[in-house]
Amino acid sequence: MRDSRYTPYDGSDPLAPPVDLRDALEAIGNDVMSGSSPRHALRELLRRGTGNMRGLDDLAMKAAKRRREMLQRSNLDGTLEEVRKLLDRAVLEERKALARALDDDARFAEMQLAELPGSTAKAVQELSDYDWRSSEARAEYDKIRDLLGRELLDQRFAGMKQALENASDEDRQRIADMLDDLNNLLDAHAQGTDTQEQFDEFMDRHGEFFPDNPTNVEELLDSLAARAAAAQRLRNSLTPDQRAELDALSQQAFGSPSLLDQLGRLDQHLQSARPGEDWEGSERFRGEQGMGLGEGTAALQEIAELEELGDQLAQQHAGAQLDDIDLDALARHLGDEAAADVKTLAELEKALQQQGFLDKGADGQWRLSPKAMRRLGESALRDVAGSLSGRRGERDTRKAGAMGEPTGASREWAFGDTEPWDVTRTITNAVLRQPGAIPVRLQVSDVEVAETEQRAQAVVALLVDTSFSMVMEGRWVPMKRTALALNHLVSTRFRGDDLQLIGFGRNARTLTASELAGLDGAYEQGTNLHHALMLAGRHLRRNPNAQPVVLIVTDGEPTAHLEPDGYAHFDYPPSMRTLGLTIKELDLLARLGAQVTFFRLGDDPGLARFVDRMARRAGGRVVAPDLDGLGAAVVSDYMRLRRK
Structure with a gap:
């Protein structure tokens, strides 16, 4: 029998196909060939996402949108408005009772009610010693004290406002005992004398007030400090008048200032233990949906989590990793599918590294591995094969x-x-x-x-223009994909052939496939075909018994040549010396029997005239493909020449 493992459902689709590394690698390769580093290209892929999963940018945008909606939907007048309504009902009921009374004390009480201050807090304070005649009025007034007590507790302990509705004196005493024991526990923790046993005893006695079930004092502090900091930010978000009113009203909570003293003592412990929390910030709420203190605190706590999620999803800080993203918070705010998308992105990132597509060099820089280059070459060749119109009746003989x-x-x-x-x-x-x-x-x-x-052996030189115009005209990536496709074809199907890639700008140099793929655009002028043909000639001479093939991809006339001292001389328009030296090297290749093909990019008439004359002189030909057909043209011509 096989053992089975069961884990909680993470919101992902159990029938979804595995992560498609091929598409991801192709996207990374295109970015690298456009000039990005492999590490940056990977980050861009994670940021954009793929066709099957959302990227980090989309998730961060949703988190920011939810935060804006919360700020626009709510305001912080909820508690004050509720207190005002209770006070108005209490005064109205009391006035009804006084109107039916005929004694002088009733007239004096009416005068006292008529002269209540406009401030809700001061009015509640003045009525604290009032001898109510209406039982209904007294009940409404007592609700104010009860509401304030529950709101203050709800700021620090989630759910207290509802849990303590219609609370008895015994319930209030249990709260007082919990706060006293909690402060004593935090006193001992601050002095380093607390123990796990003391914490366990506290949780056994008061665990009902902590539904997140912390396992030690540190976890308890984390939970309480986050909510207390949100409560402080809520207070900072109020107007000065609102703060003054709530401070005055808070003294009436549960009819005793002792609750406020206990909460103040608790806040001191939390600020001392967790100074890194945001105790000074504030938010600008607007909207028509009034919130109480506890609701406002919960909203601010949620807004803070959304802000933190936005920072985590942005991945902008140094050393940022997908493991930094809080998946539980992400699922709580944006849904299980969002958490599943991030998990898939993390799996994609790890798979690309674990399966050897990205290598870290001795200098600490990430590079595309040979395995990745083979995959990119395979992809480029597959695209080329798909664009070839047909085989013209030819076939391979095996x-x-x-x-x-x-x-x-x-x-x-x-x-x-x-x-x-x-x-x-x-x-x-x-x-x-x-x-x-x-x-x-x-x-x-x-x-x-x-x-x-x-098959016969061929020696092949692919000369690719890497000058400034190739970058500016959008020919950079198609040129690289063409070279990768030909390199992959030669290395897998025609291993006896010897291919050399030569890039030429102001100077020419030989390149490996990976070097060409990661080559940055050189923002300097110069098309040194003379130097490139010299390197091609050396390559052909090293293989005297092989069939020589020279393929040249360019979008400009030769504007530079190599002097005997090794200095590259640039002239525009092209000088006669540059043209003469270039033609001389081409003649040397023709004497070696090289089959030469020019792939002309663009519609420059001067370039067209030049390559036509060069091709006739060398007995070669000119192909003028569009960018989408460049790869097919080069590969097809290589196959034609090596079979010729």
């Missing part, structure tokens, strides 16, 4: 024997095949078909054969 050369690929055996078996793939297929079966039994469907090709 034969076993002395002239057959392994391609590194295998395929399912078909009747009439004489190629050797790929033993490893064949046995692997049998094992996967019947896992754990011993002995391993082969079937015809398991057999795969190793592909071989009968």
Whole structure:
């Protein structure tokens, strides 16, 4: 029997396909080829998201929108407004009772009520010793004290306002005992004399007031400090008049100032233990939905969490990681799907690193690994193959024997095949078909054969223009994808061929596929085709028995050449010396028997005339593809020339 593990549902779709690393890697590769670092490209992918999951930007925008809605929907007059209504009802009921009385004391009481101050707080304070004649009026007035007590407690302990509605004297005493024990516990903690046993005793006695069930004093402090800081920010958000009224009213809570003293003592403990909380901030609430003190505190606490979530999702601080995002808070505010999206993004980031697509060099910089470059080349070649209109009746010949050369690929055996078996793939297929079966039994469907090709060797130089105009005209990424596609084709299908990538701007240099992919745009003028042809010639001479092929991708006339001292000289318009030296190197390649093709980008008439003359001189040809067809044109021409 197999063991089963059950975990809480995280909101994700259990039937969703696994993370698609291919699409993610292609997006990262495109950004890298556009000039971004691999690390920045990964961050951009996480920020944008993919087709199947939302990115961090979208989630951060939703958090900011929810915060704005809370600020616009609410105001902080709720408690004061409720107190005013209770006071008005109490005074109205008392006046009804006094109107029916005929004694002089009733007339004096009417005068006292008529001269109550306009301030709600002062009016409540003056009536604290009033001898009420109406029982209904006394009940309404007592509700004010009860409301204030519950609101003050609700600011520090969530849910107290509802829990203590219609509370008895015994309930109020339990609250007083809890606050006293809590302050004593925090006194001991501040002095370093508290113990886990003392905390456990406190929770056994008063655990009902702490539904989040902290396991030690530190967790208790975290919970209380966050809400107390929100309460302080709420107070800071009130107008001076509102603060003055609430301060005066608070003295009437539960008919005794002792509650306010206990809460003040608690706030001192919390501010001392958690100075990092935001005790000085405030928010500007507006709207028509009045909130009480407890509701306002909860709203501010939620707003603070949304702000923190926004910072976490922005990933702007140094060393930011997706693990920094509080998934519980994210699910609480934006839903389980948002948390599931972040988990998927985190899995994507880890998978890209764990599966070897990103390497960290000795200098600490992230780079695309050779494995990633192979995937990008495969993707580029797949796009190229898809854009080729057809094979023009041509086909590859795959034969076993002395002239057959392994391609590194295998395929399912078909009747009439004489190629050797790929033993490893064949046995692997049998094992996967019947896992754990011993002995391993082969079937015809398991057999795969190793592909071989009968082919000649070619030496290929791909010269790509890396000048300023290639970047400015949007030809940078198509050029790189073309080079990657050809490099992948040669390295996987024609391994006997020797391909060299040569980039030329003000100067020319040889490049690996990964160096070309990560090459930044050089914002300097100069198209030194002369230097590039010199490097191509050296490459061809190292392979004298191979078929020479030279492919040149450019969007400008030669405007620079290499002097004997190694200095690159730039002239615009092109000087006769630059043109002459370039033509001389092209003639040398023609004497080596090189098949030359120019891929002209853009519609510059001067460039068109120049490459036409160069191609006729070298016995080559000119192709003028659009950017979308560049890769197909280069790969197709390579295949044509090596078969010629």
